[in-house]
Every structure is written in C-alpha cells, then in structure tokens.
Amino acid sequence: MSSCDTCVVRNRAICAGLDNQEIAALNTMGRRRAVSAGEPLIWEDDDSLLVANVIEGVLKLTTSTEDGREQIVGVAYPSDFIGRPFGQTSKASVVALTDARVCVFARNDFDRFAREHPELEHKLLERTLAELDRTRSWMMLLGRKTAPEKIATFLLEMSERLNETGCAVKLGPARRFSLPFSRQQVADVLGLTIETVSRQFTKLKNDGVIELPSRREVEILDRPALVSLAG
Amino acid sequence: MSSCDTCVVRNRAICAGLDNQEIAALNTMGRRRAVSAGEPLIWEDDDSLLVANVIEGVLKLTTSTEDGREQIVGVAYPSDFIGRPFGQTSKASVVALTDARVCVFARNDFDRFAREHPELEHKLLERTLAELDRTRSWMMLLGRKTAPEKIATFLLEMSERLNETGCAVKLGPARRFSLPFSRQQVADVLGLTIETVSRQFTKLKNDGVIELPSRREVEILDRPALVSLAG
DNA sequence: CGATGTGTTGATTGACTTCAATCTGGGTGG
DNA sequence: CCACCCAGATTGAAGTCAATCAACACATCG
Known part of the structure; x- marks a missing residue:
C-alpha cells in the first residue's frame, strides 16, 4: 500500500x-x-x-x-x-x-x-x-515599489496563488480569500512594518477597493483599481 | 577546430x-x-x-x-x-x-x-x-537593511565576486577592485538613489573604512569595520 | 576650451518608521 | 454566561532616514 x-x-x-x-x-x-x-x-x-x-x-x-x-x-x-x-x-x-x-x-x-x-x-x-x-x-517590489504598490501587488498575488492550490483546472484569481499571514508576516513579506501594512489595508477599505470581513479575510471589490495601484 | x-x-x-x-x-x-x-x-x-x-x-x-x-x-x-x-x-x-x-x-x-x-x-x-x-x-538586504548596511554588504560581496573570476584557485576577497557599476547602477542593485549611494561612499571614505582612488576603484582599508556595518 | 555625462554636496521634503495608546475579538476560567 | 484576559491589530503623534529638488564639481572628449 x-x-x-x-x-x-x-x-x-x-x-x-x-x-x-x-x-x-x-x-x-x-x-x-x-x-x-x-x-x-x-x-x-x-x-x-x-x-x-x-x-x-x-x-x-x-x-x-x-x-x-x-x-x-x-x-x-x-x-x-x-x-x-x-x-x-x-x-x-x-x-x-x-x-x-x-x-x-x-x-x-x-x-x-x-x-x-x-x-x-x-x-x-x-x-x-x-x-x-x-x-x-x-526583488523589484522590495527595492523599488512604494508601500501602496507593495500592498496592491501582494493582494493580487495572493488572490492568484491561493486559488492554484485547488485542482488541476486553472481557475481565475480568487475574489475572496483567507490570508495565511498575520499582519506581521505580511510586513515581513513586503519589507514594511506592521503599522504601515495596517494603515494601507484600512486605506484600501475606505477607498472601496477591498473589504475586510475579518482579520484574515480579504475580498477584492475593485480589481482594476488594485491592478492600477500595483504599479 | x-x-x-x-x-x-x-x-x-x-x-x-x-x-x-x-x-x-x-x-x-x-x-x-x-x-x-x-x-x-x-x-x-x-x-x-x-x-x-x-x-x-x-x-x-x-x-x-x-x-x-x-x-x-x-x-x-x-x-x-x-x-x-x-x-x-x-x-x-x-x-x-x-x-x-x-x-x-x-x-x-x-x-x-x-x-x-x-x-x-x-x-x-x-x-x-x-x-x-x-x-x-x-531580498533580505532589499527589504530589511538600511542604506549604510546595504552599501557595506555590497562592497563586501563585490570584493568576493570580482576575485572568483580569475582562476580555479580560491583566492581570498580582493582588497582593491574596480567596480563594473556606475553610481546609478549601484543604486539599482541596492534599491537606493544615486545621491544616497554617493553620500554613503563618501561617509565610508571620511571614516577611513575605504579609499576611493577613482570613480570606479574601491580599496577596502578596514574590512572588519565593513563587516560590522553590513549588519 | 566649452560641452556633456557622471558624480558630489547641500537643503528640504515626505514616506515610512517608531513610539505609544487604544481597540478588538477569540478563548478561558470563575 | 459573561467578565476578564491578552495577543494581534488599529490608530495617532512624533521622529528619522532616505528621496527629491537643486546647484555645483569634475572628468572626458570633441
């Protein structure tokens, strides 16, 4: 067996x-x-x-x-x-x-x-x-992108990577997903501090680009805006 | 042939x-x-x-x-x-x-x-x-190191890489070498601006850590200091 | 010798960090 | 059941490091 x-x-x-x-x-x-x-x-x-x-x-x-x-x-x-x-x-x-x-x-x-x-x-x-x-x-993200660009790029990448994990069929990017990262870990991915990550998240929420149903959940409301912010 | x-x-x-x-x-x-x-x-x-x-x-x-x-x-x-x-x-x-x-x-x-x-x-x-x-x-350098740490790490890496290119015999790190990079290119490696690179170079020179015989030449006077600065 | 590209230096700004206080929500024990 | 706890997260105020803006120096080359 x-x-x-x-x-x-x-x-x-x-x-x-x-x-x-x-x-x-x-x-x-x-x-x-x-x-x-x-x-x-x-x-x-x-x-x-x-x-x-x-x-x-x-x-x-x-x-x-x-x-x-x-x-x-x-x-x-x-x-x-x-x-x-x-x-x-x-x-x-x-x-x-x-x-x-x-x-x-x-x-x-x-x-x-x-x-x-x-x-x-x-x-x-x-x-x-x-x-x-x-x-x-x-490396390009770490060396040359601003905090807002880093966050936008990160969210887009997450929405893609977290969907590939399913089956062999190629799904589109997820609209809503659960982050496997704490805020500190997001900061450690992006080369930022936890406070900056938090501030950028709430800014995106206030701007109507994303929704944050819970600490780990993210829902993308306006993907084109996110793409444009990603630089 | x-x-x-x-x-x-x-x-x-x-x-x-x-x-x-x-x-x-x-x-x-x-x-x-x-x-x-x-x-x-x-x-x-x-x-x-x-x-x-x-x-x-x-x-x-x-x-x-x-x-x-x-x-x-x-x-x-x-x-x-x-x-x-x-x-x-x-x-x-x-x-x-x-x-x-x-x-x-x-x-x-x-x-x-x-x-x-x-x-x-x-x-x-x-x-x-x-x-x-x-x-x-x-990535660690780009995401988490400060400008002085970046410069020190860069110089140490250069002094090693530029010596391997010789023969198969393993030489120690070079004390003096010629950078294949312009200031702008150093900035592009480290995720900094040309001005910051220039300032850090002159600071290291004024502190007696390095000598800058010409624009592209670097001589390491105090390697331990550089190692300690590299973080 | 001017012209041009490259590098340096100074002054100021601004983005992100740091420090500090407060909030939130999930878990626990009274 | 709910008051309490506490780690994680948010928010605010202040500080700092590197970017930006600007002027100048220096070398190389026609």
Missing part, C-alpha cells in the same frame, strides 16, 4: 511523470509528516538534512539578521518543493504558517535518487527556474 | 564534465558573440529565444516598471549561465556592463540538448539553486 497512491499533489509535484517503480522507490525513502502552524521544519544555516514536498498547508521561507529583523523570502504551497538539495547548508528557515502536511526525504537519499532519475531532476530544474523568476520579480 | 577547446571558462561553466563528443555537439550549436558595454542581449518579456554562457565581462539582469524604475535582479560573471531555458519568455533584461564575450545558443536547441544530457541539466540545476540562494539573501 503506497501512500503516494493517495497523494493529492501526486500529479502536480515533482513526482508527476515518474513510473510506478520509481514512485515505489521514492515511497520507501519518504515519509509523511504533519507540521502544525508556527512549527519550524528547517533552520537557517543548519546542515541541509532534509527536503520535502508540500502536500497541504502553507509554509514560509525566511532569513533573519542577527538583531532579529526578518524577511520572508518565499512561500511554499501544496505541490511545492522545499529544502536545499545538492548543498551543504540551508540558507533559509522553513516554518509552517498553517497546519501542514509534508512528504519529507533525507537529503542524502533524495540527492542520490535524483541523480539517478533525470526526469525528476528536470522537474526540479523547471520548478527552481520558475521560483527564481518569481523571486526576482519580488 | 573547436572553439570550446580554447574556452577560458571551459572548466567552470556548465560545459564542465561533458565528454568530447558532447562538447563537439554543443560547439556546433553555439556561437561566440561580443557584446559591448551598455549593449542589451535579452529583453524583458520578450520570447526567450536564446541562452548563453558568459565567457568574459560582466552583465546585469534587470526588471523595470512601466514608469521607468529599474531594479538589478542579478549580475552575471564569467562562467555564469544567462537566459531562461524551458520557458516561453524571459522575465529580465540582460545588458552588458562591461565589454563582454558570451557563448550563445538558440534556446530550442539548448533545451533539446539539455534534456538529452542529464549531466548538463544537473550542472544547470546546481547553478540555479545557488543563484536562488544568493537572490534570497539579496
């Missing part, structure tokens, strides 16, 4: 496209693990001992300065791959934002397996290239 | 480790191209038609907003790989900062060749993962 058989991200994760024998081999190497909200999975600057596929939930990748400033450098959704294969240390911490389930592998085992299975490495390469693209466009 | 035979980055670029037959095949696909300082090689949002290895010189990867703000999202040195394989469009422009020589491939050809040569894809994966690490640590 293979747990891969029942895996909901089986067709979207890097495992997609592997044959039954390969899946079976991967299955013996990996194991499921639950990570509850707030719990860390990987520590910055630690030896890179494990890698994983996200099955369910959302996790943040962060780097910190010695004096405690934090920057969220990536967000992992279901079917995303996390950890640092082929490297000695992990340059970012990984912490669950929501309760999550992941499929973890010892990095050594995974590295060896990947090198023997070019199709898997290719999937990983495609994913890494896409992540690099996304990360670079986020 | 293969031009790869005489290639100075042959043992550091992704071509390293390929056998003679593979090198010969790559050689028929690629061609050398000179790019003079300021000349673009790839345009943002254009179809991704070519990829390349940097043989000599330094190039910048940039993204821009509609209203002309620019952010440098990466810098490519000799032996680095540029362009977007396995993707329809390039998300960043590539422009030469200095006179440069590159070895370009039609993306189609390269993609096909790479898929048939797992060792090459593996090299590319390792490179892409390393670049992602570097990019993420730059």
Whole structure:
C-alpha cells in the first residue's frame, strides 16, 4: 500500500511523470509528516538534512539578521518543493504558517535518487527556474515599489496563488480569500512594518477597493483599481 | 577546430564534465558573440529565444516598471549561465556592463540538448539553486537593511565576486577592485538613489573604512569595520 | 576650451518608521 | 454566561532616514 497512491499533489509535484517503480522507490525513502502552524521544519544555516514536498498547508521561507529583523523570502504551497538539495547548508528557515502536511526525504537519499532519475531532476530544474523568476520579480517590489504598490501587488498575488492550490483546472484569481499571514508576516513579506501594512489595508477599505470581513479575510471589490495601484 | 577547446571558462561553466563528443555537439550549436558595454542581449518579456554562457565581462539582469524604475535582479560573471531555458519568455533584461564575450545558443536547441544530457541539466540545476540562494539573501538586504548596511554588504560581496573570476584557485576577497557599476547602477542593485549611494561612499571614505582612488576603484582599508556595518 | 555625462554636496521634503495608546475579538476560567 | 484576559491589530503623534529638488564639481572628449 503506497501512500503516494493517495497523494493529492501526486500529479502536480515533482513526482508527476515518474513510473510506478520509481514512485515505489521514492515511497520507501519518504515519509509523511504533519507540521502544525508556527512549527519550524528547517533552520537557517543548519546542515541541509532534509527536503520535502508540500502536500497541504502553507509554509514560509525566511532569513533573519542577527538583531532579529526578518524577511520572508518565499512561500511554499501544496505541490511545492522545499529544502536545499545538492548543498551543504540551508540558507533559509522553513516554518509552517498553517497546519501542514509534508512528504519529507533525507537529503542524502533524495540527492542520490535524483541523480539517478533525470526526469525528476528536470522537474526540479523547471520548478527552481520558475521560483527564481518569481523571486526576482519580488526583488523589484522590495527595492523599488512604494508601500501602496507593495500592498496592491501582494493582494493580487495572493488572490492568484491561493486559488492554484485547488485542482488541476486553472481557475481565475480568487475574489475572496483567507490570508495565511498575520499582519506581521505580511510586513515581513513586503519589507514594511506592521503599522504601515495596517494603515494601507484600512486605506484600501475606505477607498472601496477591498473589504475586510475579518482579520484574515480579504475580498477584492475593485480589481482594476488594485491592478492600477500595483504599479 | 573547436572553439570550446580554447574556452577560458571551459572548466567552470556548465560545459564542465561533458565528454568530447558532447562538447563537439554543443560547439556546433553555439556561437561566440561580443557584446559591448551598455549593449542589451535579452529583453524583458520578450520570447526567450536564446541562452548563453558568459565567457568574459560582466552583465546585469534587470526588471523595470512601466514608469521607468529599474531594479538589478542579478549580475552575471564569467562562467555564469544567462537566459531562461524551458520557458516561453524571459522575465529580465540582460545588458552588458562591461565589454563582454558570451557563448550563445538558440534556446530550442539548448533545451533539446539539455534534456538529452542529464549531466548538463544537473550542472544547470546546481547553478540555479545557488543563484536562488544568493537572490534570497539579496531580498533580505532589499527589504530589511538600511542604506549604510546595504552599501557595506555590497562592497563586501563585490570584493568576493570580482576575485572568483580569475582562476580555479580560491583566492581570498580582493582588497582593491574596480567596480563594473556606475553610481546609478549601484543604486539599482541596492534599491537606493544615486545621491544616497554617493553620500554613503563618501561617509565610508571620511571614516577611513575605504579609499576611493577613482570613480570606479574601491580599496577596502578596514574590512572588519565593513563587516560590522553590513549588519 | 566649452560641452556633456557622471558624480558630489547641500537643503528640504515626505514616506515610512517608531513610539505609544487604544481597540478588538477569540478563548478561558470563575 | 459573561467578565476578564491578552495577543494581534488599529490608530495617532512624533521622529528619522532616505528621496527629491537643486546647484555645483569634475572628468572626458570633441
């Protein structure tokens, strides 16, 4: 009985496209693990001992300065791959934002397996290239955009990313969604302070661009306005 | 007569480790191209038609907003790989900062060749993962560091990167080097304005941390101070 | 030697942060 | 059941860092 058989991200994760024998081999190497909200999975600057596929939930990748400033450098959704294969240390911490389930592998085992299975490495390469693209466009946001632009861009990105997590069918961007981030975490994504995030949110609400049914809920009332604000 | 035979980055670029037959095949696909300082090689949002290895010189990867703000999202040195394989469009422009020589491939050809040569894809994966690490640590700088910290971090990174370009032997960081960037370009790397960059440079000079023999030259007088300022 | 592009320096402004007070809502124990 | 608690969020006032605006310096090149 293979747990891969029942895996909901089986067709979207890097495992997609592997044959039954390969899946079976991967299955013996990996194991499921639950990570509850707030719990860390990987520590910055630690030896890179494990890698994983996200099955369910959302996790943040962060780097910190010695004096405690934090920057969220990536967000992992279901079917995303996390950890640092082929490297000695992990340059970012990984912490669950929501309760999550992941499929973890010892990095050594995974590295060896990947090198023997070019199709898997290719999937990983495609994913890494896409992540690099996304990360670079986020650099533009961090370096050159104003607070209002950052918030607008963030909300648009959220409304897209949080909808992909469903099924294979490509849905449009969500009109209403539940943020997996606290205000502080939004600030850590955008390179702002919690107060600035709060102020910008209420401004958008007062301007009739969004509605905020609860702390974590966002409803986009005027998407074109948001797009125009995103710069 | 293969031009790869005489290639100075042959043992550091992704071509390293390929056998003679593979090198010969790559050689028929690629061609050398000179790019003079300021000349673009790839345009943002254009179809991704070519990829390349940097043989000599330094190039910048940039993204821009509609209203002309620019952010440098990466810098490519000799032996680095540029362009977007396995993707329809390039998300960043590539422009030469200095006179440069590159070895370009039609993306189609390269993609096909790479898929048939797992060792090459593996090299590319390792490179892409390393670049992602570097990019993420730059996000921390952009989002959370102050102007003095940005400048100090930048100078330290320059003193390291500009020395790796030599030979395979691992040299220590350079004490003195020539920036491949104008003040405006330094600003575009750090998410600052040209005036702020200039002021921070002169402040470091007045504090005896660095010397500025000419506009492009930098000499590090007090590295520990710089490390401590980098935050 | 002027012309032009690049860099520096100064004065002022403004956006975001910081500091501080208050609010809110979900959970708990009396 | 509801008063209380408390972390998270909002709002306000004041401060600061970097941007902007503006003038000038310097080098390179016809």
